[in-house]
Amino acid sequence: MVRPVSQKYDVVVLGAGAAGLMSAFTAGKRGRKVLVIEKSNKVGKKILMSGGGKCNFTNELVDSDNFLSKNTHFCKSALSRFTSKDFVDLVEQHNVEYEVRKKNQYFCTGSSKNILDMLLRECGSAGVDILTDTEIKNINDSDNTVASTGTSEYRFLIKGLSDINRSYRSLEIDCNSLIVATGALSIPTLGGSGYGYEIAEQFDLEVTRKYAGLVPFMFSDPLKSVFSRLSGISTKVEVTTNGHVFVDNLLFTHRGLSGPAMLQISNYWTPGDLLKIDLIPNVDLSHELIKMKNQSDKRLIRSYLNEHLPKSVVLELQSLLFADFSDVPIVQINNRDLIKLGNTLNSWPLKPSGTEGYRTAEVTVGGVNTNGISSRTMEVKKRPGLYFVGEVLDVTGQLGGFNFQWAWASGYVAGLAA
Ligand SMILES: Cc1cc2nc3c(=O)[nH]c(=O)nc-3n(C[C@H](O)[C@H](O)[C@H](O)COP(=O)(O)OP(=O)(O)OC[C@H]3O[C@@H](n4cnc5c(N)ncnc54)[C@H](O)[C@@H]3O)c2cc1C
Numbered sequence: 001m002v003r004p005v006s007q008k009y010d011v012v013v014l015g016a017g018a019a020g021l022m023s024a025f026t027a028g029k030r031g032r033k034v035l036v037i038e039k040s041n042k043v044g045k046k047i048l049m050s051g052g053g054k055c056n057f058t059n060e061l062v063d064s065d066n067f068l069s070k071n072t073h074f075c076k077s078a079l080s081r082f083t084s085k086d087f088v089d090l091v092e093q094h095n096v097e098y099e100v101r102k103k104n105q106y107f108c109t110g111s112s113k114n115i116l117d118m119l120l121r122e123c124g125s126a127g128v129d130i131l132t133d134t135e136i137k138n139i140n141d142s143d144n145t146v147a148s149t150g151t152s153e154y155r156f157l158i159k160g161l162s163d164i165n166r167s168y169r170s171l172e173i174d175c176n177s178l179i180v181a182t183g184a185l186s187i188p189t190l191g192g193s194g195y196g197y198e199i200a201e202q203f204d205l206e207v208t209r210k211y212a213g214l215v216p217f218m219f220s221d222p223l224k225s226v227f228s229r230l231s232g233i234s235t236k237v238e239v240t241t242n243g244h245v246f247v248d249n250l251l252f253t254h255r256g257l258s259g260p261a262m263l264q265i266s267n268y269w270t271p272g273d274l275l276k277i278d279l280i281p282n283v284d285l286s287h288e289l290i291k292m293k294n295q296s297d298k299r300l301i302r303s304y305l306n307e308h309l310p311k312s313v314v315l316e317l318q319s320l321l322f323a324d325f326s327d328v329p330i331v332q333i334n335n336r337d338l339i340k341l342g343n344t345l346n347s348w349p350l351k352p353s354g355t356e357g358y359r360t361a362e363v364t365v366g367g368v369n370t371n372g373i374s375s376r377t378m379e380v381k382k383r384p385g386l387y388f389v390g391e392v393l394d395v396t397g398q399l400g401g402f403n404f405q406w407a408w409a410s411g412y413v414a415g416l417a418a
Contacts (some may be wrong), residue, residue, distance in 0.1 A: 009035045009129075011418045012158055012175040014199075016043035016130055017191065018407035019390025020181030021119040026415025027177075028126025035173060036123070036130045037160070043130060044116040045190040046183070050404070055112035057091065058084040058408070059401035060104035066402045068267055069395045070208055074370040075406060078378070082412035084405055094118040105400050133163035134171060139178070139199060141383070154385045177385045177418035179378075181411065184364030184391040186212060192358060196392035197368065203383050206369040208394045212361035213267040216258035217275070217352035226316050228254045233310050237261055238278040240347075244268040247281055252313075256352060264399050266355055267365055277348040279317075280308045286342025290335060298329040301341070321345070363403055367394040377417035378410050387414040 011027045013020045016038035028034045036043075047055060059066070062084050067075050088106065091098060096118055097109040108114050123130065138159040156178045162171045182196035197207045219227060230252035237250045239261045251259030265275060292304065301322055305314045318326055322341050325333055358364070368388050372381055378393075380386040389410040397403040 007035075007173055009033050009173060009175045011035070011177045011179060012037060012156070012173055013179040013181055014136060014195075015039075015181035015183055015191075015390075016132070017181060017183050017390065018044070018047055018119075018404055019183075019411035020179065021123055022408050022411030023179050023181060023387070023389055023415035023418065024128045024130075025119070025122040025126040026412050027179075027418050028123065028128045028415075030416070032177075032418065034126070034128045035175075036128060037134045037136060037158070037173075038130065038132045039135045039193070039195075040191050041133050043132060044119065046187070047116045047119075047404075048112050049190060050112055051107055053112055054107045054109070055115045056101075056105050056107050056401040056404070057098075057115055058087050058106045058405045060084060060100065060106070062402060062405050066398045066400070067395055067406065068213075068365055068397075069370060071370045071394075074373075074375045075395050075409075077375040078409040078413045079405070081376075082409040084401075086412075087405065087408050090122075091115070091118065094121065103400055131162060131171075134160055135162075136160035136195070139202065141203075141386075154383070156385065177387065179387040179389060179411075179414050179418055180392060181389045182392055184367060185210065185358045186215075186361040186364050187358065192364075196388065200368040200388065200392075203380060203386060205372045205380065205388075208366040208369050210364050210366035211270075212355050212357045212363075213365035213396055214263040214362035214399055215266045215355040215357065215360060216253060217256045217262055217266065217269075218354050218356060219256040219350070220353045223350070224256065226320065227252045227256050230312055230316060233313060234259055235279070235309055235313060236281065238281040239265045240276045240278075241265055241273050242268050242270075250277070255356065257350075260399055263362065266361075267363075267396065267398065269352070269355075271354060272351075275350045275352065277350060278346045279313075279348060280305075280345060283308065283346075284342070285345045286339040289330060289333075289338040289342045292330050293333065293335070293338060296331050298331055300327065301325055301330060301333075304330065305345075317345070362399070363391060363396050365396045367392050367396075370394055376413065378414040379417060385418075387418055389414045 010032040011034045013024045013036045016036045024036045096114040140157040158173045186192045231254045234249045234251045238247045246264040248261035249259045378387045390407040
């Protein structure tokens with residue numbers, strides 16, 4: 001027989017990811033009775049998979065410029081109330097070993113699991129209850145006027161099904177505050193879900209245009225075949241689109257282009273846009289090639305490029321961009337052709353056929369419009385007691401630990417208020 005479970009909590013957090021766990025123990029430490037409800041069988045799946053298993057948990061230099069949002073000022077308040085230093089302090093208190101890598105990125109030296117264990121220890125000491133395998137079907141809210149005081153008391157009644165001991169039970173939880181930390185659409189197998197957007201719409205909040213971000217690009221033939229042959233090779237490039245520029249590694253894949261430079265630029269790319277790739281940043285190639293010609297340089301173009309790029313990449317570029325000059329020494333090529341080739345290699349225009357989408361994206365760009373949310377507490381302006389934190393909001397970080405820092409900061413400020 002299915003027996004209803006009925007309980008009262010001060011705060012219910014939907015989603016046991018980075019932002020949900022952070023908000024839960026922050027509220028718990030204030031003496032609030034907190035329950036975290038997680039639909040999957042395990043908590044913190046994305047934390048475990050993050051940073052190649054080493055969790056790039058924050059960045060030393062966090063600025064609002066590292067985030068995309070319709071309201072670029074929105075993230076500032078929370079990020080200043082809980083900084084990357086605050087998170088590093090917590091990591092140190094728990095003796096989690098870390099290192100600072102290039103571009104000020106903090107990674108675990110052990111495993112991502114150390115960060116998740118730390119969050120769970122914090123939840124344990126704050127008396128937070130966590131219920132996994134539990135799917136919420138319905139959220140009702142009420143505005144009861146308390147007769148004795150005449151004040152309004154808003155409450156939520158959350159109904160769902162819980163797989164306690166493998167026998168599904170219906171669940172009814174009554175709470176004062178509800179924190180929506182259900183994350184976003186990327187990687188459904190790691191908990192990606194659109195449920196947070198449904199809750200937002202139920203409470204008349206707008207959801208902005210959403211698309212897969214920090215995601216590899218795909219190409220159609222003939223470039224797809226070229227990139228596929230180069231799969232696994234990486235080279236440092238500068239990539240530009242829509243006025244945004246990133247200098248980092250590009251990785252050739254079976255389907256197209258990935259690596260940190262491509263993941264970064266994908267946040268700013270819309271279908272149909274060109275990417276311009278500088279294959280040898282900081283070298284003015286047309287100028288160099290002309291200079292070499294003037295010095296009667298008898299090398300082939302590929303011999304020169306081999307000094308800067310992997311040989312297999314140079315051979316493919318030769319077939320694509322300078323097949324006519326494969327065996328012609330630089331000194332014998334006319335200036336116009338050298339300048340044209342140099343400019344192309346410094347600004348190679350490529351049109352992706354698309355991205356790999358939510359299946360492999362690290363984030364969802366867009367989300368719950370921040371216009372309806374208090375930037376100080378993450379509370380819905382028109383519905384006291386309802387909070388949205390983390391990636392479900394229209395705040396998306398660049399690669400480099402910024403998405404987790406947003407999850408920690410937004411979770412923290414909501415946990416202080418809920
Ligand atoms: C492969 C990968 C690697 C990444 N690496 C990094 C990195 O190194 N550094 C970085 O800063 N960012 C990284 N990110 C991004 C980062 O993981 C996210 O931005 C961050 O986890 C968002 O936190 P969140 O708590 O908002 O959402 P999540 O961590 O996604 O947590 C949401 C939780 O809610 C649960 N949930 C969903 N729907 C429901 C529901 N209806 N009821 C109950 N629970 C629900 C989910 O199962 C999940 O556990 C990575 C992302 C991926 C996919």
